Structures are given as C-alpha cells and as structure tokens.
Amino acid sequence: MNSRHDILIVGAGPAGMAAAIELRRLGFAPLVVDEQSAPGGQIWRDVERPRPDALRNALGPDYAAGAEVAGQFRASGVDYRPGTRMWHIEPGLRVFLSQAGKAFVAEPKALLLATGAQERPAPIPGWTLPGVLTVGAAQILMKGSGQIPERPVWIAGSGPLPILYMRQLVAAGGQVAGYLDTTPRGAALRALPHLRSALRGWADLRKGLAWMRALKAGGLHIEKHVTDLVATGTERLEALSYRTADGKAHRVEAEVLLLHEGVVPSIHGTLSVDCAHVWDEAQAALRPALDDWGMTSVEGLYVAGDGAGIAGVRAALARGRLAAQGIAARLGREAGAAEVAGARAELRAASASRGFLDAVFPAPGSSVEIPDDTIVCRCEELTAGEIRAAARIHRGGPNQVKAVTRCGMGPCQGRQCGYTVNRILASAYGQSQADVGFFRIRPPLKPVTLQELAALDEGREAP
C-alpha cells in the first residue's frame, strides 16, 4: 500500500494540477493526493460537475476555465488519488496519508505542497451563532451543491472575494441585504503607489470594478468603513449592530451573515517540519521562505499556489509549473529554457496587481482591538478577554498562552484562532505580529483515527 513514487503532490487545485501536468510532460510519474473527491481545489471546486446553465453562468467564465485544466490533468495520465488526506510529515520527507480509512506512508524524493489558502478568521462578538458563516463557506455551498440562500444575506468584511461572491449570488437569483464594508478609511489612498504596477494587471482590476458597478446599479446597499460589528441572537442570528463612517450606530434584523477578512496561506504543513517562514507585512500573515522554484528551506520540499503567499489562480498555475520544473531539474531532467522563461513571465504578470490589492484590502491589524467578550478559540470556547488575561501574566508568546488556556488545542489545530491570538498578543506585549509568531504545530495535521494509525503497526513483530 505504501507509495513508491519519487514525487508526491499534495493538493489538486490549480497549482497541484499545473505541476502534475508539467511533470507528466517532462516524463515523470508523480502521485497526486487530494482531500476532495474531484480535482479543482477551492477555487475550482466541483468544476467538472454538470450543472444548470443559470448556475454555470452565475459562477462566471473564470470558474468555468477550471474545467479545461481539470480535463488536461485527467488526460495527463497522472496517478491521482482523491479522498486522500495528508496528516503528517516527518523529517526526511516521510509523509503519512490516509485514504478510505487506511493509512499509508510515502517517501518521495520531492514533495510539493499545493494546499492553498484558508480564510483569515474574522472574530466579532456573536460570530459563533448559527446563521453566521464565512463568505468562503457560502461560496463552497454554491459551487458544490448549487445552494443559494433563500433569504437575503448580509455580507461583512473586506477583500475581493465578497465582491465576487455577491456578483455570483445575485446572478444566481440570491439577494444581498447589504454589504458592510469594513475596509478602513484611507486604504485606497495608501494603495495609490501600487497603481502603476497594478495597471499591468488591468484586466483583473477592471473586472472587479465592473462587478462592483453592476452590484451598485442593481441597488446594493453598501455601508463603507464599518466598525464595531456585532452579531446578536439567542438561539441563532437575529440582528446586527454596527457603526458607520459618520459615527452613527445602526441595528438591523438579519438571518444570515457572511463574514470575510481575506485569505491566508495554509502553513501548517511547512511549519510542522520547521521550514523557514517570513512574515508578509502586506498580507499580515506568514508564508514559507521559498527559492525561485518554490523550494522551502527543507531540501526537496516545495510549495506552490496560494500556500506560497496569496496571489490568485493565475499565479498558482505559474507557480505550479515552476515548481514542477524545479523538481524535474533536481531529479536530473532540465525543462527547456523557453518553458521556464514562459512560466516566470506568467507569474510576474499574474502578480502585478497584488501589491495594490493588498493595500486596498488591508488585513485587520493589532491596532483594531477585538472586544473582550468575543470568542477567539471556537474549539475550546475561549474569549479575547481570557487570552488577554493570560497574556498579562504569561509573556512567553503563543505557545505559553496556549498551554495555560488550551487555546488552539482543539481539532482545528489553531487554524481558527492562530492569527487572532497573534494579533491580541502583539497588542498586549507591545510587539510586532512578526515577532510574536505562531503556534508550534502538533501533529496530526488532520485528524486520523486510532485504528488508522494502529494499522501502521501491523507487520511489526509483537513486543
């Protein structure tokens, strides 16, 4: 059952698929594993599924383009195992995986993590009430099962994704009750220096602006520079309160609230094997330090796609190809200079508007105080006030605060609270978020059952 492949790719989103296609073209036989049942990742989730024209049109041409890449991926003849989780990486690139309840081990010469991004947690008072979701989760429901909320939804946050989702939702027949834009005042001004570079990515920007214009023309209710957002309700979400730029307090009834404060690279895998990471100030997140081919500080371990730093689907495809070319060279087969140059040029073009987007949609920094009664760690139900109280006594950083509060010890492995704790501690200690750092990662990266793990013991001599 153990894999004998020289190359293991984890993730069959844009980056993983592009890498697999390129490696097949170069004559390699990688193994591609992915948690989902079909290729596409989050951005192209369920892209192969046949669906009604109305929904296909609503999801738009950028989504539909994923079907072609998925087709090439399937046709490449790659060994692809869907429904497979990677749950641990040991030094020396020994990778532990599970498929259909059976654990197995791979010991590749090159490992490519194309595990994408996750939404940055957006904690507000009441965000754990039923009826409050993230924009990303709502979009997954739309792509996956074609679910459109029956009632008008409130959307709150900042970033390109809410705008895209609202456009898709309205096109699919859903309704937006209102968009509470939490982007702070002045962000647009701070983005201006990035505009020259961004104009090279003009097509992307124009698309976003056109969506926003169309939404406004359709009568979308928008509030700018919203602060102090609170979700309230007894059993489930009943109302929202917030403050608008003019300082006025508002209260509205609400059944569904979708939150979003940007996306951050998935770093649990690279953190768990002590790859060097850098703090990306513009994105207020960690990303692995990578060479020109996407290789981390750990020999043979590569990262491509949004896991390498948020840059979007076009950049993910280019990074996937570059990582494949780097892996090929490492295993003794050079890709052609023209192919490499092409991938690099594509990556540059795809990244042109990123600085502008990062500045237009800044991540909430440590200066924005999270109210004391806000749940921070959903697994252990700990509030911002409890984390602050612990931080007053325990000055040793996230791992010490985790030990004394249990924050981040639950099944999500700190994915839901890591950056929030980072923000709170940065403020409490008077340090930068970069200096505060992140939780130490305790494997498994994904839950694995005792039985699955025990199966790895079979075949050993009894003690």
Place this chain on the structure above:
Amino acid sequence: MTTPDVLIIGGGLHGLSAALHLARGGATVSLLERRFVGRHASGASAAGVRTLGRNPLELPLSMGAMQMWHSISDLVGDDCGFVAQGQLRVYETDTQADRELARVAALRAAGHENEVMIDQQTLRGLVPGINDKFIGACYAPTDGAADPHRTLVAFRAAAQQAGVQLHEGSGVSALSRDGSRWTIDSEAGRFSAASVINASGAWGARVASLVGEEIPMAAKASMMMVTERIEAMIRPVVSIVGRSLSFKQSSQGTLVLGGGIQGRYDLDREETTLDFRALAAGASAACELMPAVRGLRINRCWSGLEGKTPDLLPVIGPSTVAAGLYHVFGFSGHGFQLVPAAGAAVAEMVATGRPPATLSPFSAARFTTRDVAA
C-alpha cells in the same frame, strides 16, 4: 546585582515547588527559566499521580507526595485538576499475574498498602468495555491524575505569592563560587546567592558540568496522543504490564494516551520530533485494550524532553563537588507525582544542609560510588 538567599535554575514543576517551599520557609528566592515556565517536560506531562508500580526506593518520597496531592489546594490554592480516580495495571497471562502477585506481596511486607490485586470481574466493573483477554490487574485506588497546565499555573502563582522572583527568558551562562556565595550570570543579569538549586530537567547534567561535576545522564522524549472529546467512558488510569501504554480520560472528555513511547530529541536545539511508527504501537495497544475506541480521531500528539538517569531514579541531593549547590532533576519520566514532596525535601535540605532520609536513594554520589566499586 540581585542577591537572593537561593537561586533556582529551571522553571519546571520541580524548580517551582522547591522555590515555593523555600520562600514559605522564609528564604528569598530567585528563579531563572531559560524559555518559559513549563516549556519542556512539565508542560508535556501526562500528569499521572501514581504510586502504582513505582520503584520501591521511590516509595517513601512518593507516599508523602500522595498525601500532599490529596490536599493539594492547601499547598497551592487550587486542586490542580487532581482527581483520585485510581490507577490500574492490567495483565493477560498467568505468568504475569504470578509476578505481580509476588511484587505486591513484597510491597505489603515492606509496609506499603497502596496496591491491591483485583480479579477479572472487579476489573470489568472498573473498566466496562475492557478487552476480555485481560484477566486481572494491580490497582492503586487512591492514585489518580492531574491537569499539568493547571498544576503549572497554580505552582507558579503560589510561588510568586510567596515572594519568589521569577525571570522567564533568562538562561544561565556561568556559575562560579566566590568564598561562601555563588555568582550566577544570566540573561536577567548577575545574581549572587548562598545556595543554587539545579532543577534543569533534561539539561541538569549540563548545568552540573558548569562546575565540573560529571553526572551520567541521557534524555527521553515520551510521546503523548490526545483524541477528540467523547462522553465519560473510563474512570481509572489504565496501563498494561509489559507494554508502553497509559490510557486515561481527561476531565475535558478527551482520551490521553501515553506510557513512555519514545520520540526523537535534540538537546542543543531544545526540540523533540515525533515518531509516528512508534506511536502506531501505542495506538495499537489502545485499540487492543478498549476495542470501542478504534474509530476515535486523534487530535494532537506531542512529546516533552526529560532527563533520564542510568537507574531511572532522579538525582536529588547536594553536588558531589561544590558546596551550596543542590540538584533536583533526572526524574526519568515519572517525576510529576513527586513534585510537592520533592520540593519540600529540597527546601529542608537547603535549610539544614543535609538531605532528609527520603532522599538517600537519589544522591548524585551513587554514580561515582558505583563506578569506583566496579
């Protein structure tokens, strides 16, 4: 320069406990911790409060500790999550049963009544769902387990309330004797103290070597697994004769599995690495013990870095080469239960200059003496 009576190197539970007892006895105490309180073994402990199956040489100290655990809030103002749920060691063959029976009989002859033998029916009553293959157990009904992090928080708070000056992020770089006092250089500055306590855990032998004392010591990185939360299913802490497994349910409802399965460690980098192939044996033993747990998801695994001596007994006693230096480290994976009593004994030793009788098996001199005899 700071001039406490006693300076303690190491902010694990043993350092904190010694600090607490010394400060309560009237000494001025500073404690230096290189990282943060409970960073290594203390924070990674399974927190078993166990007399069951202990080396008889440890029992006098351990029995005293057990009494202290049963009223631990009198000492530190919090119950540390301690529950006397009992500890069991189960066996599956008649040969094992005979060996355990003889061991418990010897204990009783020596006056220790902490363990009893129980038959299969009693065992099944205590652990519903246990695999039929286990035919009996040794049982220590007043043993139990605590919450390691609550224990750390409680000992820390009690020590600070007693006046202990705690310096985290303050490693020691040099240790020298000037007349009747020690000079200690650290990241928190220079200290001068009449006595120094080396409570440096896995790094205890390295601190001893700062004064030229050689203590043979290795390290261990015992691994732990914790599962998702489930409804209450098991009360006692269970281990298996001849296997590396301890199995208990925490007050949060998670199953906590340990038992000394070893990961890898690096003392210089102060890090451990898990070995999932070894953990697989632990998972396998857990599934064998309680087949109902097979489908439970493992949430988190970790290991802590701990000192290990050649005879698996701690080093607690005066330095063999330098006056005014005392050791308390090398607990070899079973030091948690001893925390309250070891701290009291160390405080007594520092105050009187002589180790109490309970500490006699743990003298650092035992290694040099044995070497000479060999």
